[in-house]
Amino acid sequence: MFRNRREGLALALPAAIFSTLLFLVPVAILLSEAFRSDTGFSLQGYVDFFASPLNRSVFLRTLKLGVLVAGSAAIIGYAAAFCIVNLPGKARGTVFGMVVLPLMISPVARTYAWIVILGRTGIVNDAIVGLGLSASPIRLLFTETAVFLGLLQLFLPLMIISLVSAMENIPRDVIPAARVLGASWLNVFFKVILPLTKEGLVIGGTLVFTGALTAYITPAILGGSKVLMLETLLYQKVNVSNDFVSASVIAMILIAMSFAANLVLKRIATARS
Amino acid sequence: MSDTFVQLTDLTLTYGKNIAVPALNLSIREGELIALLGPSGCGKTTTMRAIAGLLAPASGSIHIDGRDVTRLAANKRGIGLVFQSYALFPHLNAFENVAFGLRLQKLPEAEIKSRTEQGMATVGLSGFEGRKPAEMSGGQQQRLALARSLVMRPKVLLLDEPLSNLDARLRLEMRTELQRVQKETGVTMVFVTHDQAEALALADRIVLMQQGKIEQLGTPAQLYAQPETAFAAEFMGFENIFKVAGDSVQNDHGSLPLGYRPDSAILAWRPDGVRVGQGPHQGRVTACSFAGGHREYVIDSALGPVKANADIALPEAQIGDSLSFDLPQATARPLRA
Ligand SMILES: Nc1ncnc2c1ncn2[C@@H]1O[C@H](COP(=O)(O)OP(=O)(O)OP(=O)(O)O)[C@@H](O)[C@H]1O
Ligand SMILES: [Mg+2]
Numbered sequence: 001m002f003r004n005r006r007e008g009l010a011l012a013l014p015a016a017i018f019s020t021l022l023f024l025v026p027v028a029i030l031l032s033e034a035f036r037s038d039t040g041f042s043l044q045g046y047v048d049f050f051a052s053p054l055n056r057s058v059f060l061r062t063l064k065l066g067v068l069v070a071g072s073a074a075i076i077g078y079a080a081a082f083c084i085v086n087l088p089g090k091a092r093g094t095v096f097g098m099v100v101l102p103l104m105i106s107p108v109a110r111t112y113a114w115i116v117i118l119g120r121t122g123i124v125n126d127a128i129v130g131l132g133l134s135a136s137p138i139r140l141l142f143t144e145t146a147v148f149l150g151l152l153q154l155f156l157p158l159m160i161i162s163l164v165s166a167m168e169n170i171p172r173d174v175i176p177a178a179r180v181l182g183a184s185w186l187n188v189f190f191k192v193i194l195p196l197t198k199e200g201l202v203i204g205g206t207l208v209f210t211g212a213l214t215a216y217i218t219p220a221i222l223g224g225s226k227v228l229m230l231e232t233l234l235y236q237k238v239n240v241s242n243d244f245v246s247a248s249v250i251a252m253i254l255i256a257m258s259f260a261a262n263l264v265l266k267r268i269a270t271a272r273s
Numbered sequence: 274m275s276d277t278f279v280q281l282t283d284l285t286l287t288y289g290k291n292i293a294v295p296a297l298n299l300s301i302r303e304g305e306l307i308a309l310l311g312p313s314g315c316g317k318t319t320t321m322r323a324i325a326g327l328l329a330p331a332s333g334s335i336h337i338d339g340r341d342v343t344r345l346a347a348n349k350r351g352i353g354l355v356f357q358s359y360a361l362f363p364h365l366n367a368f369e370n371v372a373f374g375l376r377l378q379k380l381p382e383a384e385i386k387s388r389t390e391q392g393m394a395t396v397g398l399s400g401f402e403g404r405k406p407a408e409m410s411g412g413q414q415q416r417l418a419l420a421r422s423l424v425m426r427p428k429v430l431l432l433d434e435p436l437s438n439l440d441a442r443l444r445l446e447m448r449t450e451l452q453r454v455q456k457e458t459g460v461t462m463v464f465v466t467h468d469q470a471e472a473l474a475l476a477d478r479i480v481l482m483q484q485g486k487i488e489q490l491g492t493p494a495q496l497y498a499q500p501e502t503a504f505a506a507e508f509m510g511f512e513n514i515f516k517v518a519g520d521s522v523q524n525d526h527g528s529l530p531l532g533y534r535p536d537s538a539i540l541a542w543r544p545d546g547v548r549v550g551q552g553p554h555q556g557r558v559t560a561c562s563f564a565g566g567h568r569e570y571v572i573d574s575a576l577g578p579v580k581a582n583a584d585i586a587l588p589e590a591q592i593g594d595s596l597s598f599d600l601p602q603a604t605a606r607p608l609r610a
Contacts, residue, residue, distance in 0.1 A: 173356045177421075179347040182425075192362065
């Protein structure tokens with residue numbers, strides 16, 4: 001394509017300079033905080049961070065919700081993607097458009113919609129009280145469930161999109177062939193669909209997990225200070241307690257978790273076949 | 274009939290609002306080799322998918338071995354289907370493709386291995402076990418798909434153009450192999466082909482389909498010698514088909530007197546059946562090609578182009594030459610409208 005390598009590299013130069021100067025350098029400076037102490041290089045920041053029971057529980061909750069959101073998105077996503085790819089042309093475009101649509105709406109608006117549903121005078125509580133299941137409204141907001149639902153709703157489209165494009169690449173008639181050879185639908189899923197869509201699952205899973213870890217608005221609105229996540233904790237450290245070392249440590253942990261998730265997913269994907 | 278093995282009754286198959294196959298009736302005997310013959314889009318694949326359980330009929334029923342399987346799931350029918358598109362598993366190597374169904378049956382590993390290896394040997398693919406389908410030629414993939422179905426030892430084997438991608442020699446070899454397997458195992462086979470010669474060579478009976486309907490059903494000899502409709506005749510190589518009006522034949526181009534009065538609505542002649550070099554009719558040669566034992570002429574006549582084969586012993590006519598010919602009663606095939 002290019003006459004020589006240098007010409008190709010020249011085209012990548014602006015992007016490289018831009019991300020080095022404006023992204024990598026500041027991030028590196030910021031993150032180096034996480035390894036610094038009065039005496040030079042140190043992991044003391046991490047030791048201190050994990051020494052706090054509050055921090056530990058926030059870390060575990062973030063991990064748990066990330067895994068749950070990614071796992072649920074995968075299950076719902078496979079079902080949805082399978083339906084979508086099997087729809088006839090026109091309906092398929094419409095449904096796929098409906099999946100993509102939420103991505104065009106601000107996460108703030110999408111998250112506030114949950115307040116209408118889960119708030120004290122929201123739809124669900126109105127129904128619960130109306131049906132006499134409870135005398136007074138129950139607390140639905142500021143729970144892990146609320147954060148879970150909010151994050152799932154936020155990131156499910158990414159999983160569905162990844163899986164739909166993966167499934168579109170399954171050759172025609174391969175699933176019918178497995179059926180005729182005696183495969184139950186469960187067998188079809190594990191022996192044909194999953195191995196042939198694992199790249200899509202790895203991409204979707206990483207996107208959703210990382211998204212759930214790093215979302216700020218949703219846990220802030222739906223969880224508040226009752227259901228702290230690493231991201232909301234990080235914000236507190238910076239803006240409330242001015243504790244930049246802890247903030248950097250949290251940022252490092254988040255990055256490490258995203259990379260770890262990607263590695264784990266790839267591992268699972270290759271181990272299956 | 275007691276030896277009916279596969280019975281399709283008023284089978285109607287639709288894609289949304291489109292009716293692909295309206296009310297098909299067909300009984301196939303045990304151990305029979307049926308060829309489904311017909312033009313592209315006439316519903317051959319659709320019918321096979323329905324028999325295999327991949328397409329729920331809009332109405333009608335399917336019985337296999339006396340049992341109503343109309344509502345039975347595809348994975349419980351015990352039917353083999355070789356797909357027109359091969360439908361091999363791209364993530365599995367050749368061995369695992371063939372072993373796929375056997376593994377689902379949870380057979381002992383040793384049996385899986387021996388049956389898979391035997392299956393691959395049957396289609397001449399020994400040594401290809403470790404290859405992925407993407408690393409095989411079209412013909413090899415097609416044979417792999419065949420092996421994958423054969424090793425399952427199905428009661429009914431449906432083959433959707435299983436030999437279409439093979440060269441002439443391999444095709445003949447596979448054809449013989451299929452016949453051998455069929456004789457040996459007594460499996461009931463339904464075989465889709467576009468190739469009239471293949472259907473004639475292989476089948477016990479031929480089902481000729483058009484637009485989802487059975488146009489004619491019969492032994493190869495019956496279909497070859499006694500097609501009943503213009504469509505069937507055309508498919509069986511009657512290239513000269515004309516409407517009858519009194520004692521002459523006619524088409525959009527014009528008419529020719531026959532000198533006899535046929536009692537059918539349509540008459541058809543194979544190129545072999547048209548006599549060349551003598552006869553009451555005249556035409557101009559517009560094409561001539563050498564075909565080994567005979568010459569193939571296209572003669573422009575009052576009926577437009579007439580296709581005729583002439584013995585090689587007769588003197589050769591050049592393009593533009595005038596040639597006399599006859600449409601004899603003896604070689605005419607009467608057809609119904
Ligand atoms: N998935 C589908 N959706 C809608 N219509 C279809 C579908 N598959 C086939 N058809 C239509 O049904 C009719 C029968 O198709 P079918 O595939 O059975 O033809 P065929 O006889 O196998 O043709 P070929 O020899 O080209 O394979 C055709 O008119 C085709 O357009
Ligand atoms: Mg077909």
